[in-house]
Amino acid sequence: MFKGIITAILFFVFTSYCGFAQSEDSLMIKKISEEILLNGKASQNLYTLCKSVGTRLSGSAGMYKAEAWGLKALQEAGADKAYLQQCMVPHWVRGKKEFAGYRTKNKKTDPGFDVLAIGNSVGTGDQGVLAKVIEVKNFAELHQRKDEVKGKIVFYNYPFNKTLLRGAYGDAVRYRSNGASQAAKYGALAVIVRSVTGAYDDNPHTGALRYNDSFPKIPALAVSTKGADKLSGLIKGMYKDENLFVRSNCVMLPDTIGHNVIGEIKGTEFPDEIITIGGHLDSWDQGEGASDDGTGIVQSIEILRVFKTIGYKPKRTIRIVLFANEENGLRGGTKYAEEAKQKNERHIMAMESDGGAEYPRGFGCGMTKEQFAKVQGWIKFFEPFDATRFTFSEGGGGGADIGPLQTNFKTPQFGLSTTGQRYFDMHHAASDVFENVNTQELNLCAVVMAAMVYLVDKYGL
Amino acid sequence: MFKGIITAILFFVFTSYCGFAQSEDSLMIKKISEEILLNGKASQNLYTLCKSVGTRLSGSAGMYKAEAWGLKALQEAGADKAYLQQCMVPHWVRGKKEFAGYRTKNKKTDPGFDVLAIGNSVGTGDQGVLAKVIEVKNFAELHQRKDEVKGKIVFYNYPFNKTLLRGAYGDAVRYRSNGASQAAKYGALAVIVRSVTGAYDDNPHTGALRYNDSFPKIPALAVSTKGADKLSGLIKGMYKDENLFVRSNCVMLPDTIGHNVIGEIKGTEFPDEIITIGGHLDSWDQGEGASDDGTGIVQSIEILRVFKTIGYKPKRTIRIVLFANEENGLRGGTKYAEEAKQKNERHIMAMESDGGAEYPRGFGCGMTKEQFAKVQGWIKFFEPFDATRFTFSEGGGGGADIGPLQTNFKTPQFGLSTTGQRYFDMHHAASDVFENVNTQELNLCAVVMAAMVYLVDKYGL
Numbered sequence: 001m002f003k004g005i006i007t008a009i010l011f012f013v014f015t016s017y018c019g020f021a022q023s024e025d026s027l028m029i030k031k032i033s034e035e036i037l038l039n040g041k042a043s044q045n046l047y048t049l050c051k052s053v054g055t056r057l058s059g060s061a062g063m064y065k066a067e068a069w070g071l072k073a074l075q076e077a078g079a080d081k082a083y084l085q086q087c088m089v090p091h092w093v094r095g096k097k098e099f100a101g102y103r104t105k106n107k108k109t110d111p112g113f114d115v116l117a118i119g120n121s122v123g124t125g126d127q128g129v130l131a132k133v134i135e136v137k138n139f140a141e142l143h144q145r146k147d148e149v150k151g152k153i154v155f156y157n158y159p160f161n162k163t164l165l166r167g168a169y170g171d172a173v174r175y176r177s178n179g180a181s182q183a184a185k186y187g188a189l190a191v192i193v194r195s196v197t198g199a200y201d202d203n204p205h206t207g208a209l210r211y212n213d214s215f216p217k218i219p220a221l222a223v224s225t226k227g228a229d230k231l232s233g234l235i236k237g238m239y240k241d242e243n244l245f246v247r248s249n250c251v252m253l254p255d256t257i258g259h260n261v262i263g264e265i266k267g268t269e270f271p272d273e274i275i276t277i278g279g280h281l282d283s284w285d286q287g288e289g290a291s292d293d294g295t296g297i298v299q300s301i302e303i304l305r306v307f308k309t310i311g312y313k314p315k316r317t318i319r320i321v322l323f324a325n326e327e328n329g330l331r332g333g334t335k336y337a338e339e340a341k342q343k344n345e346r347h348i349m350a351m352e353s354d355g356g357a358e359y360p361r362g363f364g365c366g367m368t369k370e371q372f373a374k375v376q377g378w379i380k381f382f383e384p385f386d387a388t389r390f391t392f393s394e395g396g397g398g399g400a401d402i403g404p405l406q407t408n409f410k411t412p413q414f415g416l417s418t419t420g421q422r423y424f425d426m427h428h429a430a431s432d433v434f435e436n437v438n439t440q441e442l443n444l445c446a447v448v449m450a451a452m453v454y455l456v457d458k459y460g461l
Numbered sequence: 462m463f464k465g466i467i468t469a470i471l472f473f474v475f476t477s478y479c480g481f482a483q484s485e486d487s488l489m490i491k492k493i494s495e496e497i498l499l500n501g502k503a504s505q506n507l508y509t510l511c512k513s514v515g516t517r518l519s520g521s522a523g524m525y526k527a528e529a530w531g532l533k534a535l536q537e538a539g540a541d542k543a544y545l546q547q548c549m550v551p552h553w554v555r556g557k558k559e560f561a562g563y564r565t566k567n568k569k570t571d572p573g574f575d576v577l578a579i580g581n582s583v584g585t586g587d588q589g590v591l592a593k594v595i596e597v598k599n600f601a602e603l604h605q606r607k608d609e610v611k612g613k614i615v616f617y618n619y620p621f622n623k624t625l626l627r628g629a630y631g632d633a634v635r636y637r638s639n640g641a642s643q644a645a646k647y648g649a650l651a652v653i654v655r656s657v658t659g660a661y662d663d664n665p666h667t668g669a670l671r672y673n674d675s676f677p678k679i680p681a682l683a684v685s686t687k688g689a690d691k692l693s694g695l696i697k698g699m700y701k702d703e704n705l706f707v708r709s710n711c712v713m714l715p716d717t718i719g720h721n722v723i724g725e726i727k728g729t730e731f732p733d734e735i736i737t738i739g740g741h742l743d744s745w746d747q748g749e750g751a752s753d754d755g756t757g758i759v760q761s762i763e764i765l766r767v768f769k770t771i772g773y774k775p776k777r778t779i780r781i782v783l784f785a786n787e788e789n790g791l792r793g794g795t796k797y798a799e800e801a802k803q804k805n806e807r808h809i810m811a812m813e814s815d816g817g818a819e820y821p822r823g824f825g826c827g828m829t830k831e832q833f834a835k836v837q838g839w840i841k842f843f844e845p846f847d848a849t850r851f852t853f854s855e856g857g858g859g860g861a862d863i864g865p866l867q868t869n870f871k872t873p874q875f876g877l878s879t880t881g882q883r884y885f886d887m888h889h890a891a892s893d894v895f896e897n898v899n900t901q902e903l904n905l906c907a908v909v910m911a912a913m914v915y916l917v918d919k920y921g922l
Binding site for chain 2: 033034037038162163165198200358359361384385386389419421422425438439440441443444
C-alpha cells in the first residue's frame with residue numbers, strides 16, 4: 001500500500017515534470033518559429049548570395065567571393081567566432097561554350113543541341129570529336145551492343161522515372177556519374193547523357209562524373225531533355241548515317257586552395273560537445289546555385305541567428321559549417337572530419353540540408369536504434385509544422401558533407417527531408433535561381449531544423 | 462475446439478480475401494499513378510486553358526471561351542456524355558485601370574500605388590474620391606476610432622499572419638470581404654485593403670467583397686503589400702495632412718447567362734449513384750487563373766481521362782463538373798445542387814480541388830464519423846504518395862462549389878489538401894500563371910484524387 005502511494009507520487013512528480021518540460025519546449029519552439037516566420041533573414045541572405053555572389057564552383061572567383069560573404073553573414077548573424085578552415089579543392093574549368101550538332105556529308109549544319117560538359121570531364125579540345133552516335137536506353141543495352149560502340153559517341157537516353165517519387169535521381173544519375181568510363185571500356189570516343197531531371201525543357205543539367213582509371217578518360221556532355229528527344233529522333237531518322245560533332249574545352253587544373261567557412265556559438269555547459277549544422281557553399285556554374293545549396297547555407301546561418309536573437313544560450317557548442325567543394329570532390333567535408341579527429345573533438349550530432357527548401361516533412365535519421373527512439377519521442381514538437389516524417393537508417397548518413405563525421409565518430413546524422421518534387425527540375429541548371437525558392441517554405445525548413453537542434457542541444461542524444 | 466477451428470478457418474478466409482482485395486486495389490492505384498505520372502495530360506490542358514483562354518471572370522468573353530474549351534476537353538478525355546448546365550451569373554466589370562495616389566495641396570502628383578478594385582465593388586466613377594486616409598490595423602481599431610472615420614478613406618493594413626500555417630487567409634480575408642460595409646457604417650467614403658497574401662511584392666490581389674445592405678455601398682480597392690507599407694509610411698510622414706485620390710470605374714451589370722460544364726462516365730452497376738468531382742472554371746481577371754482554379758479543373762478532367770485510358774469502368778456514375786462563378790457568387794454550385802434536388806438524384810460523394818496544385822497531403826473530409834472511419838481504413842493506399850493527412854469535420858464542407866450538395870443531400874465531401882504555403886502568394890493576382898504550377902505536383906494531386914474516387918466508387922461510403 002505504502003509502496004503504491006510512493007509509486008503514485010513519483011509517477012505524479014515525474015509526469016508533472018515531463019509536462020512542464022514539454023510545455024517549456026513547446027514555448028521555445030513556438031518562439032523560434034515566430035522569429036523565423038515573421039522576421040527571418042534567410043531569404044534576404046539567399047538573395048545576396050545569389051545576386052551578388054552568384055555561382056561559386058570550387059576554384060572559381062565566385063568561390064572566394066562566397067567565402068568572404070559567408071564569413072560576414074555568420075558574423076552578422078551573431079557568431080561568437082567565425083573563421084576559415086583551409087582545404088585543397090579541385091579546380092575544374094568549363095572553358096568556352098560547348099557545342100553538339102550534326103555535320104552532314106553534304107555540309108548542312110545542324111543548329112545543334114543544348115549541351116553542357118559534365119563536371120570533372122576532360123574536353124575534346126578545339127578539334128572536337130566527329131563520329132556516329134549510338135543511342136542506348138541503359139547500361140544493359142550498352143553491354144549487349146558493346147561491339148558497335150568502338151569509335152562512336154554513346155548517347156545514354158535514360159529517362160528520369162517520375163513514378164519513383166523519392167528515388168528518380170539516384171536511379172538515373174549513374175549514367176552521368178559512370179557512363180563515360182563504361183562507354184570508354186568499349187572504345188567510345190565521347191558520351192552524351194540525357195539530363196538527370198524531371199523537367200522537360202531546354203536546360204542541360206551538369207553535375208560530376210567519376211572516371212574509372214582502368215579506362216581512357218573520354219569527354220562527357222549533358223543534353224537537355226528536349227534536346228535528348230530531338231537527338232533520339234534524328235538518330236532514327238534523317239541523320240541516321242551522319243556524324244555528330246561535339247566540342248568542349250573544359251579542363252581539370254591543379255588543385256587550389258579553398259575553405260570551409262565556420263561560425264560558432266560556444267556551449268554554456270558542455271562546450272566540448274559539438275553540434276555541426278551545414279550545407280555546402282560551392283555550386284555548379286549554372287544559374288545561381290539557389291537551391292543547391294544556397295538554401296542549406298542560409299537555413300544553417302538562420303539557426304545561429306535565431307538562437308542569438310531570442311537569447312537562447314545552447315548548452316553545447318553549435319557550429320555552422322558552410323562546406324567547401326561538395327559538388328566535385330567532397331574535400332570540405334573530408335577535411336572537416338579529419339581535423340576533428342586530429343583534435344580529438346566530440347561530435348554529438350550533425351545535420352545537413354542539401355535538398356533545396358521545399359515544404360519540410362521531417363528528417364532522415366542516420367543513427368543507432370536507441371538514438372532514433374529518443375528522436376521519435378520528440379515527434380509531437382514537429383506536428384504543428386507537419387514535419388513528422390522521420391525515417392531511420394542505422395548508421396546511415398544525413399548528407400554528403402557530414403558523412404565523414406559518421407565514418408570517423410559515429411556521429412548521429414540528420415538530413416532535412418522535404419516534399420522534394422521540384423528540386424531536380426532546376427538542379428545543376430540555369431533555372432536554379434533565387435526566384436524559384438519560396439520564402440515561406442525556406443523559413444519553415446529553418447524552423448524545423450532549429451527545433452531539432454534545440455532539442456538535441458538540450459537533451460543530448 | 463471445433464468452434465475454434467471454424468473461427469480460425471473463417472479468419473483465414475476473411476484475411477485472405479481482404480489481402481486479395483487490397484492487393485488488387487494497390488495494383489489499380491499503381492496503374493492509375495503510373496498513367497498520370499508518365500502520360501498525364503493535366504499540364505498540357507492547363508497550358509491551353511491559361512495561354513489560349515486566359516482569365517475567365519463570370520460574364521466575360523473569357524468565360525464563354527472557357528466553357529467551350531471545357532466541353533471539348535471533357536469530350537477529348539473520353540466522357541460518355543458532356544453537356545452544359547445553364548445558370549445566371551453576376552456580371553461585374555472592372556472598367557479602366559484604377560488609380561490611387563496623393564494629390565498634395567501644392568499640386569505635386571504622387572506616382573501612386575499598385576491597386577485593383579475589389580470584385581463586386583462599386584466604382585468611384587471618373588470623378589474619383591479625394592479624401593484623407595485613416596489607417597487602422599483591424600476592426601477593433603476601426604470601432605474604437607469610429608468618430609474619426611466620417612468623410613475619410615479607411616485603409617485596413619492587416620498583415621497576413623505567416624505563423625498561421627493553414628489559417629492566415631481566413632484570418633485576413635475578412636477585411637477584404639466585409640471591410641467596406643464596416644467602414645461605410647461610420648461614414649467612410651472608400652476603403653483600401655492590404656492585399657491578402659504572404660507575398661511581399663507589387664501585385665495587388667483582388668477577390669470578392671460582400672456589401673451589407675444596411676449601409677451605403679462604397680468603393681473598395683486592394684493595394685499590394687509593398688504599396689501598403691509605402692502608404693502606411695506616407696500617412697505617418699510627409700503626407701499626413703494631404704488627400705489621397707482614388708479612382709475606379711468598375712460596375713455591376715445585370716446578371717447574364719453562364720454554365721456549369723459537365724462530363725460523365727455512366728456507372729456500370731449503380732448508374733443512379735453519382736460521384737461529383739470538380740473545381741471552378743471561372744477566375745479573376747488577373748494573371749491566368751492557373752492555380753485558382755485551373756489546376757482543380759484539369760485535375761478533375763484527368764480523373765475521367767485516366768479511368769477511360771486504363772479501362773477502369775466505374776460502378777457508380779462519375780460526374781466531372783467545371784463549376785461556374787465560384788469567385789463572386791457561387792451560382793454554379795448552387796444551381797447544380799438545386800437541379801440535383803429537383804431531379805431527386807442520389808449523390809454519394811463530392812470532391813473538390815480549389816487550393817492549387819502543390820504537393821498533396823490528403824483530404825479534408827466533411828462527413829459522418831462512420832464514413833470517416835471507413836475512409837481512414839484506406840489510408841495505407843495513400844502512404845506511397847505521402848498523402849495521409851485526412852482531417853475530419855462532421856458534416857463539414859470540402860469546397861465552396863460542392864457545399865450546396867452537403868446542405869441538400871448530406872453528401873460526404875472531400876476537399877483536396879496540399880502543403881499550401883505558396884498558393885496565396887499568387888492568389889487573385891497577376892502572378893497566378895501557368896509557370897507557377899509544377900507539373901509533378903499537379904499530377905500527384907490528380908493521382909490521390911483519382912485513388913480516392915476509385916475507392917469510394919468500388920466500396921461506397
